[in-house]
Amino acid sequence: MRRFYLLLTAFFVIVQLVWIGVPIMMAVLWSLVDPQYPWSFPHLFPQRLAPAPWIYVFKYTNIIKALKTSYSIAPFAVALSFLISLPTAYVLGRKNIPGKKLFNLVVLLPIIMPGMVVALFLSRVFTAFRLSQTFIGLVLAHTLMGLPYMLRVLTTSFQTIPQDVIDAAENLGAGTFVKIKDIFLPMVRPGLLAGMIFAFTTSIEEFNLTFIIGTPTFETIPTILFSFMGYNFIRTNAAVVALVMMTPNIVMLFIVERFLKSDYLSASLGKM
Amino acid sequence: MKNDKASPMHYLMILPGVGFIILFLGSSIFLTVCQSFGLFSITGKSSFTLDNWKVIATQEARDSVFFSLKMGLLSSVGTILFTFPVALFLRKGGGGKRFLGSLIKIPLFIPALVAAFLIVNLISYHGIVNEALMKLGLLKEPLRMLNDRFGWGVIVIQIWKNLPFVLLIVMASLAGVRDDTVDAARNLGAGTWQVLINIYIPLTMPGILVSMILMFIKAFGDFPITSIAGPIYPSSISFRMHATATLYQEWDQAAVLGVIIIATALFVIWAYSRLAEFVQGEIR
Numbered sequence: 001m002r003r004f005y006l007l008l009t010a011f012f013v014i015v016q017l018v019w020i021g022v023p024i025m026m027a028v029l030w031s032l033v034d035p036q037y038p039w040s041f042p043h044l045f046p047q048r049l050a051p052a053p054w055i056y057v058f059k060y061t062n063i064i065k066a067l068k069t070s071y072s073i074a075p076f077a078v079a080l081s082f083l084i085s086l087p088t089a090y091v092l093g094r095k096n097i098p099g100k101k102l103f104n105l106v107v108l109l110p111i112i113m114p115g116m117v118v119a120l121f122l123s124r125v126f127t128a129f130r131l132s133q134t135f136i137g138l139v140l141a142h143t144l145m146g147l148p149y150m151l152r153v154l155t156t157s158f159q160t161i162p163q164d165v166i167d168a169a170e171n172l173g174a175g176t177f178v179k180i181k182d183i184f185l186p187m188v189r190p191g192l193l194a195g196m197i198f199a200f201t202t203s204i205e206e207f208n209l210t211f212i213i214g215t216p217t218f219e220t221i222p223t224i225l226f227s228f229m230g231y232n233f234i235r236t237n238a239a240v241v242a243l244v245m246m247t248p249n250i251v252m253l254f255i256v257e258r259f260l261k262s263d264y265l266s267a268s269l270g271k272m
Numbered sequence: 273m274k275n276d277k278a279s280p281m282h283y284l285m286i287l288p289g290v291g292f293i294i295l296f297l298g299s300s301i302f303l304t305v306c307q308s309f310g311l312f313s314i315t316g317k318s319s320f321t322l323d324n325w326k327v328i329a330t331q332e333a334r335d336s337v338f339f340s341l342k343m344g345l346l347s348s349v350g351t352i353l354f355t356f357p358v359a360l361f362l363r364k365g366g367g368g369k370r371f372l373g374s375l376i377k378i379p380l381f382i383p384a385l386v387a388a389f390l391i392v393n394l395i396s397y398h399g400i401v402n403e404a405l406m407k408l409g410l411l412k413e414p415l416r417m418l419n420d421r422f423g424w425g426v427i428v429i430q431i432w433k434n435l436p437f438v439l440l441i442v443m444a445s446l447a448g449v450r451d452d453t454v455d456a457a458r459n460l461g462a463g464t465w466q467v468l469i470n471i472y473i474p475l476t477m478p479g480i481l482v483s484m485i486l487m488f489i490k491a492f493g494d495f496p497i498t499s500i501a502g503p504i505y506p507s508s509i510s511f512r513m514h515a516t517a518t519l520y521q522e523w524d525q526a527a528v529l530g531v532i533i534i535a536t537a538l539f540v541i542w543a544y545s546r547l548a549e550f551v552q553g554e555i556r
Contacts, residue, residue: 005364009372012361016375019432023390026400030393040398088289091282103290109297112486114493114537116510117530120517121307122300144296151289205383207496222496225385229500235393242386249381 024246030239053236062219063241070220073135074203077142081150081199082192084143089151090184093158107151110144115208123212133217141209146199153198157191158184197252204248221245301534307527328528335506337532343423343508344492347430348484351438354431356480359442360472380436387433388497392418395425418501425501430491438483445479446472477551485544489537509533 033039034050057063092103110118122141123132131137161183169179207222215223225245228238306312310321362373379387394401395417402414418425449472457467473480498508507515509529517526 008361012358013372013375016372020375020378022400023394023432026393027390084288084292086288087285088287091285092289095282097282097286103286106290106293109293112489112537112541113297113301114489114510114533116493116495116514117304117533118297118300120514120526121304121530122296124303124307124523125296125299140296144293147289147293201381205385207383207385222383222385225389226496226500229385229389229392238389239393242389246382246386249383250378253378253381 027239027242030235031243033236035236053240057237057240061224061237063221063224063244066219066221066224067244069218070204070222073138073142073220074200076139077146077203078150078196078199080139080143081146082196085147085150085154085195089154090158092151093155094161108148111148119208119212122209126213132213135218138210138214138218141213142203142206145206145209146202149198149202150195153191153195154188157188161187197255201249201252204245304527304530304534307524308531310524313524324524324528328525332506333512333529336509336512339423339503339506340492340509341536343426343430343494343498344488346423346427347434347491348487350427351431351434351487352442352480352484355435355438355442355483359439359446362439362443363446376439377436379433380440382433384433385496385500388429388500391429391432392425392501395428419503421503421505423498423502426491426494426498429497429501430487430494434487434490438487441483442476442479445476449475474551478548481544481548481551485540488540492536493533
């Protein structure tokens, strides 16, 4: 019986390696196709590999600008969602106020509501307030999408702070500021890291809102990839951008696996 | 917990987080609903009217709605069918399972657009999947899996991308099934199939339902994946809404489509909470 399970595991691993590995490998291969030897139909592998597509994309497209835009919006969005979430998560995690269930549902709405609808009509609202096509508008939009994750994770973190610790501190005369500095902030730190990572990746990957509110003034990695896949479908360019977009995420994956329990994700999303 | 009495201070502290969401989401949804009825219209005259709703009931719009419903349903059902066996298998840890677990989770961190591109590469008409199947003699001519009328390309991408996400939720649910329960059933003579149907599935129903709901809404309202890999006709409802607004500049009609999308999402959530209560009742 053990033998059987071992074989089954090996089988699943191979299936997974193919399932995940082949798509990624194809993208890597496509990003290295020598333009003088285009890779087409009968050949199973590209005839010659060259870094030419990478050089082309980085030299002649807006990818560097898109990278800068993506990675400058994200930190602001994360910081803003953190600041906004702190007081709310504290109350939702530790206090029993009427309407709590409703508030918890509202917190999840940005994830549940279909993206393009919100994007299209929020852009109208933004246009009315002159926020359309602005950096601030994009930061606000990305914050909106990151808030659910940040709030859920921080709420769970606040929930787990033992009341005795707080009582003890109050007994010793700690004021609010000291409580925040020495109890709350340190104890939510692991949750904070998780929330920051989720909010950060959400911002980097954000497409619908950025596409409607930011284009054409601002290009981010997702919007530039989308443009490469539509009208201008040049497979090699798209492959390069796809890999560029993917790598920081995979790095994050390892960080998350290393330093956080994966229960965090399922816990924050599964408890609905 | 002491200090449980709600004070105005608490509501003030909730304001930043919850208020932010209500402000931006709420204004967007409010505008969608209003414009569908002709109010706050940008094209000059604003008056309450049902004309937009009548205009939108064209064959094209109906086709889009059904197409998106189909995408939502098949994507969520398909993913669960793939995920559940894997979740069951991974339930008992050990061996190379941790490695397997990490491998499986990779698409979770791959953005939707990248996933779309990766799969598009594989399933194109002369792509590697078709070539391999033909070499193996299973196909005489390549399958059209991309931009096909039915929408298989989209479904494959959705399953590939969302499998780890659903897996995490189902595994969390599955972890709540105690081994004693399974052992007790086995002791009473239940076969593997019966254990599956009478124990595993009912007890993990909450997790299954949650993930199916989320997947349905995402696949139903999807824009980027369907525009890349989906058929030219019918377009997804989000794509049609976007085109109606930006291409034809008929924002009010687009708003109608938007309301349909929002209403469907809300209905699905409501149906889920009803279903969840029913399932919980059955388990007792």
